[in-house]
Amino acid sequence: EDKVVQSPLSLVVHEGDTVTLNCSYEVTNFRSLLWYKQEKKAPTFLFMLTSSGIEKKSGRLSSILDKKELFSILNITATQTGDSAVYLCAVEGNTGNQFYFGTGTSLTVIP
């Protein structure tokens, strides 16, 4: 059965901390792994990863994929209160544009 597992389920940190969010997967015919940020609205796209070992970076956020060990991490450095959100990991399989989602990691950044 195809599945995506995210950890931790929730996290509370202080502003300025660095956090690492994890996403492991077992998906047949892997095509890509995507990270989204969801505040109280639509999930917004952060990164798409298709190749192992190549870091994607956007400001204080970065992500990397390990296709051998079947996981990805999302790092946020120097966290701010605006980073508080649910972070979703999704894996696209190669059949009919199926996307498999994890349950998300809820991040709370306190001042």
Added chain:
Amino acid sequence: DVKVTQSSRYLVKRTGEKVFLECVQDMDHENMFWYRQDPGLGLRLIYFSYDVKMKEKGDIPEGYSVSREKKERFSLILESASTNQTSMYLCASSLEGAGANVLTFGAGSRLTVL
């Protein structure tokens, strides 16, 4: 700016009512999806469509139907709403292509069934 628009952000309905959730995208995407999102369960796929008048069941289609009469519009229908359908409903779309695709989401429709 590309968009997926869901017509209703918040709805309150009574048990047994028929409910329509509308979704429109302006990106000329072939694929459209309806998910429901519940705490602790993540996003679960209800239905998706890869072309006009085409539809495929997702993981939890029971109690739902869909309609795609035009490429840009994908509707989710609850024929007879029940309290266990109280949830956040997210519409999304993506391109059909050989490469990897990004799902673009609408803002969501929070449905409460009393």
